[in-house]
Amino acid sequence: MEMEMRSMEDTEIATDMTPSLVPLTFSLHHSNLHTHCSSCFSLLPLSPIPITPFLYCSPPCSAAHPFLLHHPAVSHSSDLRAALLLLSHHRPSVTSSRVAGLLSNRHKLTCHNNSDEDEVSERISSGVRALATAITELRGELEPDDAVLEEAECALCAVLTNAVEVQDKEGRALGIAVYGPAFSWINHSCSPNACYRFILSPSSSSSSQESKLRIAPSSFREEEEQNQGYGPRLIVRSIKRIKKGQEITIAYTDLLQSKAMRQLDLWSKYRFICCCMRCSVVPFTYVDHALQEISVSGCDFTSSSSSYNLVRDTAERRLNDSVDDIISEYLMAGDPEPCCEKLEKILMQGLCDELDNVEETPHYKFMLHPLHYLSLNAYTTLASAYKVRASDILSTTSTIYQNQLEAFDMSRTSAAYSLLLATTAHHLFNSESSLIASLANFWTGAGESLLYLARSSEWSKFFKSSLVASSVSKVKCSKCSLMDTFRAYICNGKIRNDDFENASNEFLDCISHDSTQKVWSFLVNGCRFLRSIKDPMDSGWLVSTSNSRATDPGALAKKKSEVCYLHESGNSIQTCEEQTCNENARVHIFELGVHCLAYGGLLAAICYGHHSHLASYVEQILDDKNNLIL
Numbered sequence: 001m002e003m004e005m006r007s008m009e010d011t012e013i014a015t016d017m018t019p020s021l022v023p024l025t026f027s028l029h030h031s032n033l034h035t036h037c038s039s040c041f042s043l044l045p046l047s048p049i050p051i052t053p054f055l056y057c058s059p060p061c062s063a064a065h066p067f068l069l070h071h072p073a074v075s076h077s078s079d080l081r082a083a084l085l086l087l088s089h090h091r092p093s094v095t096s097s098r099v100a101g102l103l104s105n106r107h108k109l110t111c112h113n114n115s116d117e118d119e120v121s122e123r124i125s126s127g128v129r130a131l132a133t134a135i136t137e138l139r140g141e142l143e144p145d146d147a148v149l150e151e152a153e154c155a156l157c158a159v160l161t162n163a164v165e166v167q168d169k170e171g172r173a174l175g176i177a178v179y180g181p182a183f184s185w186i187n188h189s190c191s192p193n194a195c196y197r198f199i200l201s202p203s204s205s206s207s208s209q210e211s212k213l214r215i216a217p218s219s220f221r222e223e224e225e226q227n228q229g230y231g232p233r234l235i236v237r238s239i240k241r242i243k244k245g246q247e248i249t250i251a252y253t254d255l256l257q258s259k260a261m262r263q264l265d266l267w268s269k270y271r272f273i274c275c276c277m278r279c280s281v282v283p284f285t286y287v288d289h290a291l292q293e294i295s296v297s298g299c300d301f302t303s304s305s306s307s308y309n310l311v312r313d314t315a316e317r318r319l320n321d322s323v324d325d326i327i328s329e330y331l332m333a334g335d336p337e338p339c340c341e342k343l344e345k346i347l348m349q350g351l352c353d354e355l356d357n358v359e360e361t362p363h364y365k366f367m368l369h370p371l372h373y374l375s376l377n378a379y380t381t382l383a384s385a386y387k388v389r390a391s392d393i394l395s396t397t398s399t400i401y402q403n404q405l406e407a408f409d410m411s412r413t414s415a416a417y418s419l420l421l422a423t424t425a426h427h428l429f430n431s432e433s434s435l436i437a438s439l440a441n442f443w444t445g446a447g448e449s450l451l452y453l454a455r456s457s458e459w460s461k462f463f464k465s466s467l468v469a470s471s472v473s474k475v476k477c478s479k480c481s482l483m484d485t486f487r488a489y490i491c492n493g494k495i496r497n498d499d500f501e502n503a504s505n506e507f508l509d510c511i512s513h514d515s516t517q518k519v520w521s522f523l524v525n526g527c528r529f530l531r532s533i534k535d536p537m538d539s540g541w542l543v544s545t546s547n548s549r550a551t552d553p554g555a556l557a558k559k560k561s562e563v564c565y566l567h568e569s570g571n572s573i574q575t576c577e578e579q580t581c582n583e584n585a586r587v588h589i590f591e592l593g594v595h596c597l598a599y600g601g602l603l604a605a606i607c608y609g610h611h612s613h614l615a616s617y618v619e620q621i622l623d624d625k626n627n628l629i630l
C-alpha cells in the first residue's frame with residue numbers, strides 16, 4: 001500500500017508542520033569525515049573527539065556511538081554505511097516491502113530493461129554484496145547466506161528510496177539521512193506545498209518553541225514521533241496555504257529543470273513517473289513551456305510536425321551537452337575566461353551546426369529562450385565565473401590601473417548576471433509559487449553582488465566625481481515598506497499571506513520603476529550579451545524569442561552606452577557621451593542591492609524560518625553599518 005501524508009489542519013504559508021525530527025539512520029559523505037561531526041554533522045571544533053574512524057563534536061555526540069558498527073567493506077559509501085546502521089535497529093522481514101515502515105521499492109530498483117537501468121541495478125548488487133559481507137562479519141558468521149543478502153538488499157533500497165541529502169548553511173552536501181514515516185511518507189510533487197530544513201547541532205532535546213506535528217498519514221494515525229536521539233534533525237515547513245486534509249508534498253528534484261529532465265531524474269533515482277498537476281496538464285504550463293523553449297530559424301517544418309520535433313530534440317540534446325561540457329570543463333580546470341566566452345556565445349548565437357541524423361538540414365539555427373533551464377544555468381555560472389575573474393585579476397596584479405579597471409568591470413558583469421538570474425526566476429515564480437526557495441537564494445545573491453560592487457573602493461579612480469556618491473545612503477526606502485516587513489518578521493516570526501503579497505508588490509514596484517532601469521545600462525556596459533537586454537524587469541524581452549535581439553550586432557554597436565569613464569581609449573570598455581551619464585549610479589546600485597537583499601531574506605524566512613541561516617545572514621548584512629556606508 002502506498003502511503004502519503006496529509007495536513008491535520010488549515011495551515012498558513014511559512015508554518016512549521018513538524019517538530020524537529022531525528023533520523024533513523026544517517027552518514028556523512030566520505031569527503032566530510034574529517035571536517036564534520038559524524039553524529040550531528042556540525043563543523044568540528046578544533047579538538048574533536050575521535051572514535052576510530054570517526055570524529056565527533058561533543059561528548060553527547062560521541063556517546064551516541066552509532067558508527068561503532070563500522071566495517072571496511074562499507075567505508076567508501078554513505079548509502080552503505082547508512083544501510084548498515086539501519087539494519088542495527090531494524091531487521092527487515094523478507095515478506096514485507098517495508099523496513100521500519102519505509103518503502104524499500106527493491107523490486108523496482110533492481111529490475112532493469114535498458115543499459116542505464118542495468119548500471120543502477122549493477123551498482124545496487126555490488127553494494128548489497130559489500131553490505132552482506134559487513135553484516136556477516138559483524139555477526140561473527142562465516143559466509144553471507146541468501147537471507148542476509150535479502151536483508152541487505154531491503155535495507156539498501158530503503159535508504160536509496162527515502163534518504164535526503166543533508167546540506168550545510170551554504171547548501172553544500174554533507175551526507176545523507178533517512179527519517180521515519182512523518183517525513184518519509186511525504187510524496188513528491190513538481191509544484192510542492194512544503195519544503196524542509198536541517199538543524200545541525202549536538203542538542204537532541206525538544207524545545208518548548210517546537211511546532212507540534214500537523215501532518216498525518218491518510219489511512220491511520222501514527223504515534224507522534226519522539227524527537228530524541230542523534231543525527232541531523234529536520235523540520236517540514238509549508239510554502240503555500242494548505243487546507244485541512246490536503247496532501248503534503250515536497251520536491252525530490254530541482255524544480256527549475258524542464259519536465260523531461262525532472263521525469264528522467266525521478267525515474268533514474270526512484271523509478272516513478274510523476275503525474276502531479278504540473279506534469280499532467282496539457283498543454284504544458286507556462287513555466288514548463290518556457291523552461292524548455294528553443295527557437296528554430298531556417299526551418300520550413302511546422303512546429304507540430306514530427307520532423308520539427310526530431311530536429312528540436314536533437315538541438316536540445318546538443319545544447320544540453322554543450323552547456324554541460326563548458327560548465328564541467330570550468331569546474332575541473334578552474335579557468336573562468338573560456339567558460340564566459342563560450343557560454344555567452346551560446347546565449348547570443350545559439351547552435352548553428354548541422355545536426356546529426358537529420359537529412360537535408362543545412363542551416364538551422366537554434367536559440368535558447370532566455371528562460372530555458374540551460375539559460376538559467378548559464379546565468380548562474382556566469383555570475384560566479386565573472387566574480388572569480390575579478391578576484392583572480394586583483395590577487396595577481398592589483399596595482400596596475402588597467403587591471404583594476406578590468407576587475408571592476410568583471411564585478412559589475414557578475415552583479416548584472418546575478419540580477420538577471422533573480423529577475424528571470426521571479427518571472428517564473430509569478431506562475432509557479434513553489435519556486436520560492438530558489439528565488440530566496442537568487443535575490444539574496446543579487447543583493448550581495450550589488451552591495452559588493454557599490455562598496456568597491458575603485459569608484460573614485462575610474463569615474464568622474466559626479467558619479468561617485470559622497471552621501472551615506474539609507475537602508476530604509478522612503479517608497480516601500482519591505483524593510484519594515486522583513487524586520488518585523490525576523491523579530492516576531494509571524495507573517496500573513498497578505499503581508500507577504502503586499503511586500504512583494506511594493507518591492508517589485510520600487511525596483512521596476514526606479515532602481516533597475518537606473519543601474520542596468522551601467523552594469524551591462526562591459527558585456528555584449530547583457531547589453532542586448534534593455535530592462536531585465538520588463539518581462540517583454542522574456543516573452544519574445546531571442547533571435548532578433550541577440551544576433552543583431554549592428555544594432556548593438558549603434559546602441560549608446562550610458563557609462564562615463566575617466567579614461568578615453570585603449571581598453572575593453574567603451575567610452576560614452578557625458579550627457580547620458582547616470583550621475584548617481586553608485587547610490588542606485590546600493591539601493592537596489594539593499595532591496596534585493598531584504599526581499600531575499602524575507603523569502604528565506606518564509607521557506608526556512610525567521611531564525612534560519614539565510615534570513616539571519618541577510619539581517620546581519622543589513623545591520624552592519626560597515627557593509628552599507630558608501
Ligand SMILES: C[S@@+](CC[C@H](N)C(=O)[O-])C[C@H]1O[C@@H](n2cnc3c(N)ncnc32)[C@H](O)[C@@H]1O
Binds near residue numbers: 102184
Ligand atoms: C519517500 S517515499 C514516499 C512515501 C511512499 N509513497 C510510501 O508509500 O512510503 C518515495 C517513494 O514514493 C513513491 N512516490 C513518491 N512521490 C510519488 C509521486 N509523485 N508519484 C508516484 N510515486 C511517488 C515512489 O515510489 C518513491 O520511490
